[in-house]
Amino acid sequence: MAALDLEEQEQLSAIKSWWNQWGNAITWLVIAVSAVIIGQQGWNWYQRDQSVKASGIYDVLQEAALGGDLKKTREAAAELTEHFPGTQYAALGALLSAKVHAENNDTQTARAQLEWVKDKASEDVVRDLARLRLAYVLIEEQKFDDAAKLLDGKAEASLEARFLEARGDLHLMRDQRDEARTAYQAALTRIDESIKAGGDAARIAQQGIRSVVEIKLDAVGGKQ
Known part of the structure; x- marks a missing residue:
C-alpha cells in the first residue's frame, strides 16, 4: 500500500510539474477558443440584427420611391449606405434610388449612388448592373468617353x-x-x-x- 501511495505521489508530482509548465498556456488557449466561439455567435447575431433593421429602412425607401418622394427616397438610401453598408439592402436601395432620380432628371444624385454600388457592392452581378446603369446615365449626359470606359x-x-x-x-x-x-x-x-x-x-x-x-x-x- 505504501508503494502504491508512493507511486500515486510520484504521478501527482508529475502532473503538478506538467501543469506548472503548461497549465497557464492551456488556460489561455481555452479562453481564446471560447472567445472565438462567443465572438462568432455575437457576429452572427449582429449581422441578423443589421439585416432586420436595414430591411425596415428598405421598405420605407420602396414606399417613398413608389410615391415619388425623392427626398425621402434619397434619405433612406443614404441611411442604408452609411449605416448598413454590409447588407444587400444597401446596394438594392441605392440602385432603386438611382433609378428614381434618373427618371426625374437628377442625374447627379443617380450617378453618385450608382458609383457607390459599383465600388462597394459585395456581388459581382450587382456591381456590373450598377456599372451598366451608370454608363447609360453618362450617355444621357453625353459623357461618351466615360461611358465607354465603364462598358469596356x-x-x-x-x-x-x-x-x-x-x-x-x-x-x-x-x-x-x-x-x-x-x-x-x-x-x-x-x-x-x-x-x-x-x-x-x-x-x-x-x-x-x-x-x-x-x-x-x-x-x-x-x-x-
Missing part, C-alpha cells in the same frame, strides 16, 4: 448581352452606325446562346430584351 472589360455572364446592347447604343449616339450594328448583332448572338443553354425559362426571360435589340438593329440597317 468583362461583364458577368447574365449581363453580357446588355453590355453589348449598351455599346451599340453608345456607338449610335456617336453616329457610328456600323459599329452600332456590329454590337447589336453580337448582343443578339449572346441572347440566342443564353436561350439555347437555358431552355424555355431563358427564352421567356430574354424575349423582351431580344425584341428591343432587334428593333435597334433594324434601325441601323439590319443584319449584314
Whole structure:
C-alpha cells in the first residue's frame, strides 16, 4: 500500500510539474477558443440584427420611391449606405434610388449612388448592373468617353448581352452606325446562346430584351 501511495505521489508530482509548465498556456488557449466561439455567435447575431433593421429602412425607401418622394427616397438610401453598408439592402436601395432620380432628371444624385454600388457592392452581378446603369446615365449626359470606359472589360455572364446592347447604343449616339450594328448583332448572338443553354425559362426571360435589340438593329440597317 505504501508503494502504491508512493507511486500515486510520484504521478501527482508529475502532473503538478506538467501543469506548472503548461497549465497557464492551456488556460489561455481555452479562453481564446471560447472567445472565438462567443465572438462568432455575437457576429452572427449582429449581422441578423443589421439585416432586420436595414430591411425596415428598405421598405420605407420602396414606399417613398413608389410615391415619388425623392427626398425621402434619397434619405433612406443614404441611411442604408452609411449605416448598413454590409447588407444587400444597401446596394438594392441605392440602385432603386438611382433609378428614381434618373427618371426625374437628377442625374447627379443617380450617378453618385450608382458609383457607390459599383465600388462597394459585395456581388459581382450587382456591381456590373450598377456599372451598366451608370454608363447609360453618362450617355444621357453625353459623357461618351466615360461611358465607354465603364462598358469596356468583362461583364458577368447574365449581363453580357446588355453590355453589348449598351455599346451599340453608345456607338449610335456617336453616329457610328456600323459599329452600332456590329454590337447589336453580337448582343443578339449572346441572347440566342443564353436561350439555347437555358431552355424555355431563358427564352421567356430574354424575349423582351431580344425584341428591343432587334428593333435597334433594324434601325441601323439590319443584319449584314
